[in-house]
Structure formats: structure tokens, C-alpha cells
Amino acid sequence: MIKAYKISKKVPIADTELTILEALSLTVEAGESLAIVGPSGSGKSTLLGILAGLDLPSSGSVHIDGQNITAMTEDARAEMRARYVGFVFQSFHLLPGLTAQENVALPLELRSDKAAMDTAARYLQRVGLADRMTHYPRQLSGGEQQRVAVARAFACQPRILFADEPTGNLDIVTGATINDLLFQLNQEEGTTLVIVTHENSLAARCGRRLHLQCGTQFTPVEEMTVKC
């Protein structure tokens, strides 16, 4: 599903360059779940962004479903994201001015999906928020907000779901329900999961775990498939 070949990311700071990632290669199979773990500042978010086509590596290439997204124009990459990718974020990123249902429906509406509101209602039901549809994010707890975000991500039926510390802002119990939800939907929809997390319990549930060392190292925790 995803193939990254020798990707590096360097950013200019002051008059030198900071190397965040160097010559990383990795493969994620369709339907697989992968956890990316590592200390803060080790480049997890950067890697996730590059794999999802939100950002470009300084060198190397990323293929999604056999297509080289690093060689595409930005607009073509946007098209790829629309077809393959869904996201769940640590800080939920719900729009405060929209109700739960409107939040879920928005990406569908942007694709001119006529049934957007109905689909949104269905997915909110699946995450257990059928009775909170007209509530605004500020009227929801953190866990409930993240459930809305999960519903929003799955409503678009992505082939790959990227999650950047989806439970980072939640307590352990609430976090666990979100995790359950992610894996349950992953199973039902056959989605490929790439999750950045600090949490061992979440990492443990994934099919594979990759440990990203500060700087450039990629160290295996269990079944390492990629190294620098």
C-alpha cells in the first residue's frame, strides 16, 4: 500500500541544515496496522506527513498504491489524498462553529456528496454519538470530540488512516475507547492504519511497531522491516 524509499527530510535553520529524517525506507501492506513510536522531537509527525503526502521529503520517494506521489504536482497529490487518505489528530481539529454532524459532513460536502448529512449521522451513530449530533464541540468532552473526529475520518471511507497521537490529549480510559473504535473500524472497513503514538498499549495492539530514534535512527522494537 505504502512504499517509502530512502526518504530524508532536512530543513534549513539559521545558516546550517537540520536533518530530521535520513534515508528511511519502509513498506506498509494493505490492511496492516503500523505503530510509529519514539521520543518527542524524533520526527514522527514529519514522517507521517511525508507518508500521507502532506509534505515532500528532501530526497527519496513515496509510493501509494503503486503511484509515486513524490513526483506528482501538488494538485495531483491533493487528488491522491482525497482518494486514499483519512486523518485523526491529537487535538481533534473540529471546527468550533459547526455541530458534530456538520463537522463530519463537511469533507463529504466538499466532494459534493449529496447524502453527506445522512452519512455523517450514520457514522456518528457508529461511534456512539447518535444523541449528540446537534451539539457543538465545546459542548462535548475531549473523548467525545475525538470520536467525532474518528467518525469524520472514516465517513470518507479512506483506504489508509493516519493518526497522530490520537489519544495524546485523553485520559487512559477514554483513550482506550478511542483505540477500540479505531481498530474496530479498521477491521470492518479493511483500512490500513498508520498510528503515531507514545502509548505502549496502543502500540502493542498494532500489527507492527517501528521505533524512531531521535535524529536519524530507526530501531526495531519487534518486527522491524526498515532501517536506515
Next chain:
Amino acid sequence: MLAIRMLLRSWRDEEVRLVIAALVLAVAVVTSVTLLADRVERALIAESSSFLAADLVLESHVPIDSELINEAQGMGLRTATTLSFVSMVYNGDRMHLASIKAVDDGYPLRGQVRHADRAFSDDPAHIKSTNAGPEPGVAWVESRLLPLLNVELGNTIEFGESRLNVNRILIEAPDTGTSFSFLGARILLHADDLPAAGVLVPGSRVKYRLLLAADGKQGAQTLAEYRASVQSRISLHQRWISPEDAQQSIADTMQKARRFLLLSGSIGVILASIALALASHSFALGEIRQVGLYKTWGLSAPKIRRIYCLYALAIGVVGSLLGILLGAFMHEILLFVVQDWLPSQLPEAGFKPWIIGIATGIICLAGFMLPSIWHLPALPAMTVLRKDIPIEPVSTVKKSAIGLLAIAGLLLWYSENALLMTAMLAGFLSTALAAVVVGYGLLLGVRWLSQHLTSVWRLALANLWRRRLQSLIQVLGFSGAIALLMIMWVLKTSLIDEWRWQLADDAPNHFLVNVAPNEVVGVDEAMAKRALDSSGWYSMVRGRILQFNEVDLTPEQRDGHESLRREINLSWSKELPKGNSLMSGDWWPALPEELRSQNADITPVSIEVELARELGLVLGDRITFSIGGLEFEAELTSTRQLDWKEMRPSFYFLFPEGRLEKFPRTFMTSVYIPSADKLLLNDLLRQYPTLQVIALDKVIARVRTIITQVTRGLEVMTLMILACGILVMFAAVRLSMSERLHESAVLRTLGSSRGLILGVQLIEFTSLGMGAGFLSALGAETALVVIQYYLFDLTPVWHLWLWVVGPLGAGLLVGILGVAYSRSAVKQSPLALLRRL
């Protein structure tokens, strides 16, 4: 569709509401004034037909061919004919040379005749307006004829061979000028009475008029066709008079008025634009995450741009529509406020005001909102994953340039004058710059203060300094609006009241003219009996102009100007009279010896500047006068401007002392006659039939209402502008809202009480308001000095109360508004606050 749905949803966003509010206000200010100007202009143009009593007039010195009349009627035009001439009217041994107008049944085609059933009365209860003149056998006469002929209403007077019953007092006919002419008393009668009276003989000087009016849509065209078809048969003694001449000058005046209104309204537009830019800026900040989401959902940059452009367009359309609605409502209020001064029935406005309103909205949006959101589509998608992604909005310099361009474009459009636009822009910019400098100084003072204070005060004042850019913008926007309010207020209460006071109460409202030397004492006694004070007696001589530069005046020249046709008043004075100012040339003492000498053949003369221009006279021109058959020559040595506000006798022609004294002279004075004493005029005219009265009381009353109403109208406008200023404040507070929320949450988790936080906010906003009040007092005082000195020639006075009321009032207002607006920052629990961040 999506854009509209987005708009409907984002209506819940404070920023979007602010953007729309700013847009609505800008559009409303502009729409209301243009609507008002447009409708008044249309009304005046419609009324100008009634000044002629027709849509088109053919004036002739020979009787008008009945063929011309038949032809007009054949084409569907309405017609009427009038004859004007002077003729003697008698009652026993009393007689008067009256100005007669004989009219037929059709008269007047446009406008109305106003007449009363009581002499010397201006009580509306006695006055009636009708669409017809007198029937045969009766005469409607001016009040002053009654004492002159010693008759009462209902008596008859002799007119040639016939007798006419005087049954109404003529107040005003649509096609006669003002009532203060030196001609005889006016009489309106029916043309059928002319043959029996036999007053018209071959050779009588009669002015014939054929009045024409056309109704319906094709009217103007029919008139034009008629005019073209008879043009070849019009003789040298006949000429067309159309309302266009009058309309042209109305259009010119209205153009100026509209420009003035729009340009003062543009202050509101500028303030609203600042609010718009600020609100758009906060809006764009809030949209960053949204754009990141769009990108992760696979929307390309062009698509995102399209979404935002459509969104902005939707905001523009909704804002402009709401704006013109509010504008229409505000213009009704303006109309209500100035109603006494306007014609009672105003025609509907054309489409132009609406277009100006909507275009203003779109231009404001393009100039102030688009630049703020322009960078959004180009934001990197990674903003959703990392907070420290640098964002590159359109640079402030570029934004300011675009904003200035938009304002400049609007000003140019409103004023249709590049110079005026540049001047206004320069004015705004330099005022803003000065305000920034002073405001920055104030902020420095505040910082210094904050270092010497404790607790709440320290916190609050330090906040002002920390957010200094924002504070400056708030102070600027707000003080601009308040300064304007102050200027209006002072202008109204001091200057205009001062001027009104000059006219009021004991300001002369009547001129008594043509008083013979032996009558002066008698008139003085009559006035003293009623305890009236005159402004003293001025002597004058009546004469005619015969030649310019030793060439006889042609009949065309005489027809061209009133003062070449009849006798004019000549007077003399050693000093330049009070209220007169020399425009060109020199006053007597500075003239060369050969002109000053009492024995010189040529005497110097000084003429009112406008009149000299109209007569085509320049310094050094020779004018030959005739006084009672004696001719003498004068040279134009100076021109003067007269000050009509003074309401004292002023003379168009002034000579040095010692030149005119040998001619028979008459006297004139001005006096204030209260309504209750108006019968004095009756007595005076009965006793001294040659005395003439010029009544200005109605004119003065009209001037007074105009001034009152104009100021009231301007007050309404200033309030609209103040609303724009308040909006700037809200938008600026909004910019700092998340920061304020954060601070308040942190302060409260650290154990500060709600009271403390409220106190900080109150002090912050109140100080801000006081600063703005101080700045506006400074600005208003400066502007007032300029206005007093240059516009009204008054010695500038300080308005101490501005410096007290300004800061206190503004402090109170801004303090209350600011705290009310940001109170949510303290009302919520710290946890809820932190969670929202």
C-alpha cells in the same frame, strides 16, 4: 451553494459577524446619503417646472400667433397664455402703477397659485393653494396694494374702463419671482377682463407667454418635436425658456451637495474598512487549521481559493444587501429629520444610489478582506500536524497599499475629482499619522505609569503597552469617530447658533426703501411708537446705466440683466462699509489724484464683485449713469464682496462722498418688525404711498430652518460614523480575544478573583477610551480652530468642556462596551477556558 452553506454556518463565528457588520455599515452610510441626495435632486428638478408654471415657455414681445397655439394643442400639448404689463389702478383719487399678469383658464400648467383671505398674514390657516388663477371680474392683489389704494378685501378697484372685485390676497404665483421687487404691487387677473378694460393699446409694452406642458411618457419628446416644428416661425422678438436652465444649476448644486455628503460619509467607510480588515485578519487566523484540514481531505489549492472567493462573494452580497436595506432605513430617518425643509412629496430614487452602495461593499471587501485571506490556499498542509509552521500572509505593506488603493478609488468615484481625492487622502493620512504619534506618546506615558503602580493598575496598563499596536488601532478608530462627533456638536451649538443669533430676534427682517427726506422723521416716529429700532438711515440716489465705455447699451444687453433695465440704487460712503471686503482695486484714498479730485469729470465707483462679473465689467471700465436726466461718467476702481449675514443695507454701487449729494436723494433703513407689529407696514404705506417695503422675514425663517435641519441631518450621519468607530473597537478587541481568554484562564488558575480580572479589563478599556477621548479632543479642537478661522472668519476660542467631556465620556463608553464585549473571558470557568484554547 457550498459557499452559502458555509456562510450560514459561519454566521455563528464572531469574526464573520464583525466582517459582515463592517460591510453593512459601510454600505449603509453610503447608500443612505446617496439615496437622500438622489431623491432631493429629483424633487428639485421636478419642481423647477413649476417655477415656469410649465414644461416649456415661449416668451414674446408681440402677440403669439394662434396658429402656434392650435398646433400645440393638435399635438396633444396643454397650453395656457399669460400677458404681463404695468398699468395704473385706481380707487378714487388714490392710484398705483401695478404689475399686472393676466392669465387664462389653463393657468398654471405646473405648480400652484398661493393666495390668502387676509392681508399681511403668513398664517397657513389663511393661505390656500389652487391650480387655477382668478375668474373673470375679480383681482388677486398683493397685500401692499390695499393700503396704497386705501381699500379692503371685497372692495372694488378701477382698472381701465372696468371695475374688478379684490377678493383674494396674492401670496405667490409659480412663475413670478420673489416678492421684494421695486416694481409695483402685483395683481393677478383673468385675461377675459382685458378687452373691456381697454388698457392695452397698440404700442403698450406687453410680455406675452405661451405656456406648454406635456404629460405622459412621450411628453418630453412631443415637446421637443413641437419646438423643432415651429422653430422656423419664431421671430427675433420671441424666445424659448425651458426648465433645463434652472435644472442645470440645480444639478450643479446637487452635485456639490452629493459630493460633500459622500465624502463625509467616506469617513464612515474608512472606519468600517479598518474594522473589516481587522476582523478579516482574525478570521484568517482562525481559518488556518481549516485550510490544513481541506488539504488533508484532498482539496487542491485552486479549489480552496475558489471556496474562499465564493465565500467572500457570498459575504459581500449578503453584507451589501443588508447594507442597502439599512441604508434605505437610515435615509428614511434622515428624511424624517429634515422633512420640513424638503418638498413634501419626494419622487422615488433611481437605481444609481443602490449601485453605489453595492459597489462600495464589493470594493471594500476586495480591498480589505481579500488581501487578508489571500494567503490561505497556499498554506502548507502540515499545519494540521505541527503548530510551528511559519505562515506567510500578504505583507502588511502590500495590504496597506491595496487598502489605500481601494479607498482612493472610492474617494475618486465619490468626488469625481482627482485633486479632491488626493487632498482628502492626504488629509486622512496626515491626521492618522499625527494621531499615531500622539497615541504612541500616550502609550509611552501609560507604560511609565504602569511601572509606578501596583496590582490591578499595573497589570492593566502593562497590557495596554504589551498590545500597543492593537491599542493604537483602537484609539485611532475610536478617536476619529469621537472627534467627528465633537466637531459636529460644536459647529451646531456654537457657530451655527452664533450665526442664528445674529439673525434672530432683533436682526432686521424688513427694509424700508424710497423714503423721502421729509418723511424720515414721520417714519421714525411711527416705529418709535411701536418701540421698534431701525439700523439708522442710509441715503441713496436712484439712477440708470446708459453706456459702458461710452457705447450705448444695446436692447440685448438691457434684456440680459435686471440692473440694466431699471433704476438702481446708488449710494456713497467715505469708509469701506462694515461687512464689505475689497476684492480688487483700491479704496478711495489710494486712488490717483485725478480721480479723487472733487472737480474731476470722472468719478470713481465701487461695484459688488458678482454684479461686476455678470455685467462683464473690469477695473478701469467707464460707466455712464443718468440721474433724473443728468448724465455723468464713472470709472470702476474697485470691487467689493458684501456680507449678507449682517442684514443691514448694502449697496451694489458705491461712490465717494461729495459726488452724488447734489441729486435728489431718498433714504432707506432696515428694521426688525415682529409678526405682531406687521400692521405697521399697513399704516406706513397708507401714510407714505411712495415708500417701499422689502420683507425678508420669510427668507430668514427659511434660512433658519435649513440650518437647523442640515445640522440635524449631519448629526444622524455622525452617529452612523460613530457606529463604525465602535465597530473598529470590537474588531480590535476581537483580535486579542484568544490572548485575553488565555490570560484570564491562567490568572484564575493562579488564584485571581473574577473581580480582579474584571477590574483589569475595566481599567484597560477605560484608559483606552480616555486616551481616545483626549486624542479626539485634540483633533476636534485643531479642526475647529481651522474651521473658525478660515471658514467663518471668527477668532478661535477654546472649548474647555471638550477636554473634560471627551476623555470622561469616551472612557466610560469604551470601558462599558469593552468589558461587556469581553466579559465572556471572565464568566467561564478556567477549565472551560483552557479547554477551548
